[in-house]
Amino acid sequence: MEIVTSADGTPIATHTVGDGPTVVIVNGALSTARDAGGIAQAFADAGLRAVTYDRRARGDSGDASPAAPEREVEDLAAVIAASGSDAAVIGHSSGAVLALYAAGEGVPISRLFLSEPPFRFGEGDPSSDLAGQLQALVDEGRPSDAVVLFQREGVGLPDAFIEQFRASPAFEQVARLARSTVYDTLVTQRVSTPTAAMLGVRMPVTILRGSETMPLLVAAASRLAAAMPDAEFVEVLESISHRMDPEATARIVAARLT
Structure with a gap:
């Protein structure tokens, strides 16, 4: 590295x-x-x-x-x-x-x-305040909720898929990247x-x-x-x-x- x-x-x-x-x-x-x-x-x-x-x-x-x-x-x-x-x-x-x-x-x-x-x-763009919502969840110490919101509103994944993924061992690793969803949302909206x-x-x-x-x-x-x-x-x-x-x-x- x-x-x-x-x-x-x-x-x-x-x-x-x-x-x-x-x-x-x-x-x-x-x-x-x-x-x-x-x-x-x-x-x-x-x-x-x-x-x-x-x-x-x-x-x-x-x-x-x-x-x-x-x-x-x-x-x-x-x-x-x-x-x-x-x-x-x-x-x-x-x-x-x-x-x-x-x-x-x-x-x-x-x-x-x-x-x-x-x-x-x-x-079909996500809500214009999605990045702000994601940042607020991260600031509140709710990274998992931020990832779920991003997957649902930012990506458009179905709830059944999201819930299945949230129950998997991989979700904990992904939740650590919650702050990055703000960047992805900002650039794709820009x-x-x-x-x-x-x-x-x-x-x-x-x-x-x-x-x-x-x-x-x-x-x-x-x-x-x-x-x-x-x-x-x-x-x-x-x-x-x-x-x-x-x-x-x-x-x-x-x-x-x-």
């Missing part, structure tokens, strides 16, 4: 595996760099240098108040700068939203891979509809979508591809249930970088 210092002084924990062209992996909601370990290793096996990092308020990384999408953009910029020039980025879920947002803000990225970004294009700067990024863009995933994500990938006519769209048959298949994704990324 190495520590990169973000623009506001917050420490961001990074992990690197493999040799070859550099790819920075940006995880989605309620996950850490450790959760991307399998994907990073698959990238390394495919001849790439994979860099994972704990997004702000997760794992071994720090945090600062108030939460803001700009801080996460600065974090990604710091990770890329520390990883060397000419780094590609692959973002998954809210991590894909963050990656494209950062690219639109001018963060230097050589090539961009966007895996199932949950752009809503202004339709750019529910991608800005002109995001749609006009100059680096090559590949949009990835699994063969079996949530209807919201199917629609988002199609609408984003239509809005970015120069982007490449790839359906990853092996990726199901909003999870990137490590080996299949590594083959796709490596074929475009090596």
Whole structure:
């Protein structure tokens, strides 16, 4: 593990595996760099240098108040700068939203891979005060309730699934990431509809979508591809249930970088 210092002084924990062209992996909601370990290793096996990092308020990384999408953009910029020039980025879920947002803000990225970004294009957005509600629950010492609220209102998961997950041993680990739900909510609300700067990024863009995933994500990938006519769209048959298949994704990324 190495520590990169973000623009506001917050420490961001990074992990690197493999040799070859550099790819920075940006995880989605309620996950850490450790959760991307399998994907990073698959990238390394495919001849790439994979860099994972704990997004702000997760794992071994720090945090600062108030939460803001700009801080996460600065974090990604710091990770890329520390990883060397000419780094590609692959973002998954809210991590894909963050990656494209950062690219639109001018963060230097050589090539961009966007895996199932949950752009809503202004339709069915969560309540505008969801981030505030989540922060209040965290401040009250109710991280589990914050995670449940985020899953229900922010992601749109059914109550039966949420309750089943809440009863599982994994929920305790996820509840530790409750503060990070504020960041995910802020960034996805900020750019529910991608800005002109995001749609006009100059680096090559590949949009990835699994063969079996949530209807919201199917629609988002199609609408984003239509809005970015120069982007490449790839359906990853092996990726199901909003999870990137490590080996299949590594083959796709490596074929475009090596």
